[in-house]
Amino acid sequence: MVAFSDEHHMLRRLVRDFAEKEIGPYTVAWEANGSFPAHELFAKMAALGLLGLEYDPAYGGQGADHLCTVVLHEELGRVGPAGVALGIAVQTDMATPSLHHFGSDELKQRYLVPALNGEAVCSVAVTEPDAGSDVTALRTRAVRDGDDWVINGSKHYVTNGTQADWICLLARTSDEPGYGGLSQIVVPTDTPGFQVQRRLDKLGMRSSDTAELTFTDLRVPASNTIGTPGLGFYQQMSQFQNERLALGYIAVGAMETALTRTADYLKVRHAFGRPLIDNQHLGFTLAELSARLDMLRQYNYAAAEAYMRGEDVDRFATVGKLQAGRLAREIAATCLQFHGAVGYMEEMWTARFFRDSPVWSIGGGTDEIMLYVLSRLDGYHA
Ligand SMILES: Cc1cc2nc3c(=O)[nH]c(=O)nc-3n(C[C@H](O)[C@H](O)[C@H](O)COP(=O)(O)OP(=O)(O)OC[C@H]3O[C@@H](n4cnc5c(N)ncnc54)[C@H](O)[C@@H]3O)c2cc1C
Structure with missing residues (x-):
């Protein structure tokens, strides 16, 4: 079992409070606008030290461990919307890891520092x-x-x-x-x-x-x-590992929220004289999805621990993102279905999550490419 410390739990509360106050209430407006105000939001996140959790304090990072990154993305995914979590993850774990790992001091001073202090997107x-x-x-x-x-x-x-x-x-x-x-x-x-x-x-x-x-x-x-x-391909492949891990962490948070909200709805919605949740098919389906989500979450934690031990996490990142994409699409479709017509309405989070969920199977490398990587890693293909 992964050992989250008191500091990790405090960070979880901090990110949750931040996301519920600074992101959640703006979901409808930012979705309608086609973007969120990245400069404004990143400045607020930087003030809390959330943009460079694992990065070197010499460049404005927090020098924290990778479990902090897990916590950050799970919580951003949990509150949503997923588009904002994605935009933040690009800043923290998709566009900056190569610069941090391989960049010269001068380049880091000029570009990493403003990215971590929230001045640059x-x-x-x-x-x-x-x-x-x-x-x-x-x-x-x-x-x-x-x-x-x-x-x-x-x-x-x-x-x-x-x-x-x-x-x-x-x-x-x-x-x-x-x-x-x-x-x-x-x-x-x-x-x-x-x-x-x-x-x-x-x-x-x-x-x-x-x-x-x-x-x-x-x-x-x-x-x-x-x-x-000349080594850009290899550096980018390494950067993709951070990207795929982060996408997996966000997905877990988003799926947890989707299952919780759906269970809450089924408890208050009645049909045939009883709450919908009393139908075993509905409850069992949510339980099954919840069990699979648990497995993915624990897999992510094992990946994070391997990452912290400095091991090659190529297989972890590949399997984690593949499974996150597949499960997210299944959970999104099930949650929409279990809401009936209201789940299909644009005003409902179910519709948004249904539209968001395919991205986990496309961005950062498609499911098919994850299978291609995996089949080579496992020796099924040359
Ligand atoms: C919302 C969103 C945000 C994105 N953000 C970024 C970003 O910030 N930066 C960036 O650079 N890119 C970004 N992307 C692009 C993303 O990384 C690519 O879409 C993805 O890598 C797939 O490339 P493609 O779309 O060209 O598909 P293609 O490569 O054209 O693939 C088409 C289909 O063929 C399949 N396929 C391809 N090769 C094989 C194979 N060998 N075997 C079996 N099947 C195969 C694919 O899986 C897919 O189903 C983003 C995409 C989305 C949707």
């Missing part, structure tokens, strides 16, 4: 119109010119993309085939040649903005390269 840009699952197919190119990179290309589906101050960009920096020709580069969005082409209209996660971005003869110093040129 950031994004990670990997996916392109013709390169999603197959990251090695990406075409955005950075060409060396003196001390600069000159960048041309486009990126799709970039979370926080309309609000970002800087982007962790994965670009092709050499003609070397396969995995070797890619690098991660920090691109400030106030650089000439950067453009937000449009904010994309999504089925769900509507409180999170998702953008299509272009880079035209955009010039940044070569010193903006994160880590080693």
Whole structure:
């Protein structure tokens, strides 16, 4: 059993209070708006030390352990909406891990510090119109010119993309085939040649903005390269592990809320002269889903402990996200169904969760890619 300390429990209360006060009440407005005010919200989170829990205090982080990250995301997922939890996780666990692990001190001072103190919003840009699952197919190119990179290309589906101050960009920096020709580069969005082409209209996660971005003869110093040129693919794969773990933690919180709310509803809704929950089929189904959620939660905790021991968590992150995606979609569909017609109404959280849930099976690598990774890890494929 994972050992959460008093500090972890205190953090859980802090995040829960924060989310219930600063996020929950704005759900409808931010979903309607297509984004949440990231600068405003991140400034409030930074004041509580919530943006850089595990990061080095030298750059404004808290130097806390990974269980704190678990607590943060479970609670953000629990309160919702999932789009806001996603946008926050991009800032804390998807766009910044590479910079923290591999970036130079100077780069961290310039970009990580403002991301952790809430002044800068950031994004990670990997996916392109013709390169999603197959990251090695990406075409955005950075060409060396003196001390600069000159960048041309486009990126799709970039979370926080309309609000970002800087982007962790994965670009092709050499003609070397396969995995070797890619690098991660920090691109400030106030650089000439950067453009937000449009904010994309999504089925769900509507409180999170998702953008299509272009880079035209955009010039940044070569010193903006994160880590080693040519090792960007491997660095991004490592960053994906943080992303997949965080998505799994958020999903557990969101599913817990969905099951609790559905049980509460079935206790007060009557049919055939008794509360709906008295129908064994309904109660048993919720119990079954709750049991599977327990298994996923404990799996996540085992993953977190392995991460803290410094072990390779590739398999944990892959299995956890795969199962989170599958279970989230099943729980979302069941909760909507058990509410009947009202569950199908736009004003109900069930409709929102039903629309949000497929993202866990697409973002950060699809279910099929998780199976591809897993089948290779387990030796079913070369
Ligand atoms: C809400 C949202 C937010 C996102 N945020 C970001 C972000 O911030 N930054 C970013 O870079 N990207 C982001 N993405 C993009 C996401 O990472 C990609 O959509 C995902 O990696 C899949 O790529 P694709 O959409 O191009 O699908 P494709 O690669 O075109 O795949 C299409 C289908 O084919 C399947 N498939 C592909 N290859 C195989 C294979 N070898 N075997 C079996 N099946 C296969 C896929 O699983 C999928 O079902 C976001 C996406 C969404 C929906």
